[in-house]
Amino acid sequence: MAKVAVVGGGFGGLAAAARLAKLGHAVTLLERAERIGGALLPVEQDGFSWEGGPTYTVLPAVLRDLFRKSGRPLERELELVELDVLREHRFADGSSVSLPPTRGAQVAALEAMEPGLGTRWADYVHAYADDWEVLRREYLERPWDPARLPPALAARLRKRESLARHARRLRDDRLRQMALYPAEAEGHDPRDVPAWVGVTAYVEQRFGSSVVSGGMQALLGALVARLATRRVDVLRGTEVRDLQVRDGRAIGVVTEVGVVESDVVVVACDPRRLPALSSYVARTMPALPPVMVHLGLAGDLPEMAHETVLHGEPREPTIVVRANGPAWTLLGRGRVDEDLVTTLARRGIDIRSQVVTRVDRSPRDLVEAWGGSPYGVLWQGPRTVLRRLGPGTPVAGVYAVGAHATPGAGLPYVGLSAALVAQVVGPA
Ligand SMILES: Cc1cc2nc3c(=O)[nH]c(=O)nc-3n(C[C@H](O)[C@H](O)[C@H](O)COP(=O)(O)OP(=O)(O)OC[C@H]3O[C@@H](n4cnc5c(N)ncnc54)[C@H](O)[C@@H]3O)c2cc1C
Incomplete structure (x- = not known):
C-alpha cells in the first residue's frame, strides 16, 4: 500500500x-x-444558485467508468439525462439552428437552415472518425510516452494544420463558427489549435452530451x-x-x-x-476563463436551450447563455467592452428589467477563486x-x-x- x-x-x-x-x-x-x-x-446569492463552471459532459461513459471503478455504479447514485439539443447557435445574419446530438438530426436541422449545409457539416464531422479511433486507443485510454509515440498517433499529433485552417473547408461562416466554438469557448485562438482537436464535434455527435440531474x-x-x-x-x-x-x-x-x-x-x-x-x-500558459455574469431573473423569460451561443459580427464578442430556469449565466469571449446584459439586449434578448440579482466574475477573479x-x-x-x-x-x-x-x-x-x-x- x-x-x-x-x-x-x-x-x-x-x-x-x-x-x-x-x-x-x-x-x-x-x-x-x-x-x-x-x-x-x-455560486449562490439571494436564493439563486448557478453552476460555477461546467454544466454538461460529453462522453458520459467516463463518469460511469469512474463510479464503477471506485465502488457502486453511477446509476445507483446519480441520474444522467441526455440533452436532446446540444446547443442553439444564433448567427449575426439572423439565422439560427438548434443542434441535436445525432448525425441524422444535425443534417436535417442544418438543411432546414439552408439546403446543402447539413451534408457539408456531416461530411466535415465524419472525417474525424479515424482520428477518434487512434486518439481513443493511443492517447485517451493508454498511458502515453511522448518520446515513443505509436506511428498512427505521431502522424496525427505532428500535423501542422490548425483548426482555423481546417474549418475553412466548410465554406460557410456559420458552419465555421460552429466548428471553432468548442475551442474558442475554452479560451483558445483556433489558429493555434491543431486540427485534430476538432474531434470534439465527432464525439458529441457519436456519444451525445448529458447533464447530471441535480x-x-x-x-x-x-x-x-x-x-x-x-x-x-x-x-x-x-x-x-x-x-x-x-x-x-x-x-x-x-x-x-x-x-x-x-x-x-x-x-x-x-x-x-x-x-x-x-x-x-x-x-505553458493557462487558457483563461471567460467574463462571467450570473443573473437571477424574474417574470416571463424567453424559452432558451440549455446553451445558446450568440455569434457576433467579426470583432464582436461571442456570448453564451447557459439557462437553468430563472438562473442564467452569461459567458463572454472576445472583446468584451460593455456590460454583457446590454450586449445581449442588442442581440435581441432583453432581460434588463428582469434582473433581480447578479454576480459578476472577471477572468482574474475566477483564476484567483480556483487557484488556476x-x-x-x-x-x-x-x-x-x-x-x-x-x-x-x-x-x-x-x-x-x-x-x-x-x-x-x-x-x-x-x-x-x-x-x-x-x-x-x-x-x-
Ligand atoms: C466557466 C467554465 C465552464 C465550463 N463548462 C464545462 C462544461 O460544460 N463541460 C465540461 O466538460 N467542462 C467544462 N469546463 C471545464 C471543466 O470544468 C474543467 O476542465 C474541470 O472542471 C477541471 O477540473 P480540475 O480538477 O482539473 O480543476 P479545478 O476544478 O480548477 O480544481 C483545481 C483545484 O485545485 C485546488 N488547488 C490549486 N492549487 C492548489 C494547491 N497549491 N494546493 C492545494 N489545492 C490547490 C483549487 O483550489 C481547486 O479546487 C468549464 C470550465 C469553466 C471555467
Missing part, C-alpha cells in the same frame, strides 16, 4: 483520489480552499461521499506550497503547517505553481500537446491529472487523466 497525496480537490483530484483509494492505497487529498470541488462548486452539485456530493466511503483523508484549507523531493523522487508535499509524507504525489492543479515542477512546464484555470493549458501550436505533464512527470513518484495534464481540459478528459494515473500507479 502506497501513501498517496493528491494536490487539489477539483474534479481531477476527486476522481484520482477515489480511484487510487479503491486500488487499496492510503490517500490524503489536500485542497487549498475551504470547500472541495474547484470548478464544480456552485446539477454538478449532485455529482460533487456523490464524489465527496465516495471519498468518505473509501476512507480518503481530506484536508481542506490546506495549500500545497511545493513537493518535497529527495534524490529525484518525491517523498511528500510541503504545506504551511508542515510536510505530509507520501510515496506518490498526484498533482491535480496547475503544476506551474509548484516550484519542483514549474521548470518542466515553463513553456480549469481550462488548463493554452494551445500555442501543435507542440503544446507534448508540453503538458501526465500521466507521469519528470520527478519520480509524481503524476499529473486534471485540466493542466494530458489529455486536457473538460470533464471527460479530466476524468480520463485520473483513469490513466490509476493505471500507471496500479493496485496496492
Whole structure:
C-alpha cells in the first residue's frame, strides 16, 4: 500500500483520489480552499444558485467508468439525462439552428437552415472518425510516452494544420463558427489549435452530451461521499506550497503547517505553481476563463436551450447563455467592452428589467477563486500537446491529472487523466 497525496480537490483530484483509494492505497487529498470541488462548486446569492463552471459532459461513459471503478455504479447514485439539443447557435445574419446530438438530426436541422449545409457539416464531422479511433486507443485510454509515440498517433499529433485552417473547408461562416466554438469557448485562438482537436464535434455527435440531474452539485456530493466511503483523508484549507523531493523522487508535499509524507504525489492543479515542477512546464500558459455574469431573473423569460451561443459580427464578442430556469449565466469571449446584459439586449434578448440579482466574475477573479484555470493549458501550436505533464512527470513518484495534464481540459478528459494515473500507479 502506497501513501498517496493528491494536490487539489477539483474534479481531477476527486476522481484520482477515489480511484487510487479503491486500488487499496492510503490517500490524503489536500485542497487549498475551504470547500472541495474547484470548478464544480456552485455560486449562490439571494436564493439563486448557478453552476460555477461546467454544466454538461460529453462522453458520459467516463463518469460511469469512474463510479464503477471506485465502488457502486453511477446509476445507483446519480441520474444522467441526455440533452436532446446540444446547443442553439444564433448567427449575426439572423439565422439560427438548434443542434441535436445525432448525425441524422444535425443534417436535417442544418438543411432546414439552408439546403446543402447539413451534408457539408456531416461530411466535415465524419472525417474525424479515424482520428477518434487512434486518439481513443493511443492517447485517451493508454498511458502515453511522448518520446515513443505509436506511428498512427505521431502522424496525427505532428500535423501542422490548425483548426482555423481546417474549418475553412466548410465554406460557410456559420458552419465555421460552429466548428471553432468548442475551442474558442475554452479560451483558445483556433489558429493555434491543431486540427485534430476538432474531434470534439465527432464525439458529441457519436456519444451525445448529458447533464447530471441535480446539477454538478449532485455529482460533487456523490464524489465527496465516495471519498468518505473509501476512507480518503481530506484536508481542506490546506495549500500545497511545493513537493518535497529527495534524490529525484518525491517523498511528500510541503504545506504551511508542515510536510505530509507520501510515496506518490498526484498533482491535480496547475503544476506551474509548484516550484519542483514549474521548470518542466515553463513553456505553458493557462487558457483563461471567460467574463462571467450570473443573473437571477424574474417574470416571463424567453424559452432558451440549455446553451445558446450568440455569434457576433467579426470583432464582436461571442456570448453564451447557459439557462437553468430563472438562473442564467452569461459567458463572454472576445472583446468584451460593455456590460454583457446590454450586449445581449442588442442581440435581441432583453432581460434588463428582469434582473433581480447578479454576480459578476472577471477572468482574474475566477483564476484567483480556483487557484488556476480549469481550462488548463493554452494551445500555442501543435507542440503544446507534448508540453503538458501526465500521466507521469519528470520527478519520480509524481503524476499529473486534471485540466493542466494530458489529455486536457473538460470533464471527460479530466476524468480520463485520473483513469490513466490509476493505471500507471496500479493496485496496492
Ligand atoms: C466557466 C467554465 C465552464 C465550463 N463548462 C464545462 C462544461 O460544460 N463541460 C465540461 O466538460 N467542462 C467544462 N469546463 C471545464 C471543466 O470544468 C474543467 O476542465 C474541470 O472542471 C477541471 O477540473 P480540475 O480538477 O482539473 O480543476 P479545478 O476544478 O480548477 O480544481 C483545481 C483545484 O485545485 C485546488 N488547488 C490549486 N492549487 C492548489 C494547491 N497549491 N494546493 C492545494 N489545492 C490547490 C483549487 O483550489 C481547486 O479546487 C468549464 C470550465 C469553466 C471555467
